[in-house]
Amino acid sequence: MAIATMRIAVVGGGLTGMSAALALSEAGVRVSLFERDATLGGVAGSFEVNGTLLERFYHHIFTSDTAIQEMIARLGLSSRLEWSQTNTSYFADRIYRLSAPLDLVLFRPLPLIDRLRMGLLVFQARMVRDWRPLEAQTARQWLTHLAGARVYHDVWAPLMRGKFGPYA
Incomplete structure (x- = not known):
């Protein structure tokens, strides 16, 4: 089957699922991404309480984490990253x-x-x-x-x- 006619389902919208879906999509595969929660992100996602976003679990990226930053850039989301200086x-x-x-x-x-x-x-x-x-x-x-x-x-x-x- 040619890549252009392939259809693949990715189950799970965490970082791994999103990475797989992105790579397949960039290779020309038709991808459907399924996530049971209302938002993507998996354990790296967040939820809102009284207007404040809280992390589901403690997750972060460092300025040296270039692979994830490149993926974020390919998705056009770099401007949404918030960098904060940890000082304590x-x-x-x-x-x-x-x-x-x-x-x-x-x-x-x-x-x-x-x-x-x-x-x-x-x-x-x-x-x-x-x-x-x-x-x-x-x-x-x-x-x-x-x-x-x-x-x-x-x-x-x-x-x-x-x-x-x-x-x-």
């Missing part, structure tokens, strides 16, 4: 600013050596261009190797447990 962190019952290198230097819950390790970790993480070699180790192993056990225990472990629960 909750740690040990207090709110700290952690947006810039100086903030990390002033982050007193960690000893100076661990703050330096944390900064080195952030720098090294930004330098990763090919993630495939990282597949051979757990996030815990990688973070502990780069930043030390205390940084992992005090900073990363709570974040991992909060995000991944028992799979952290």
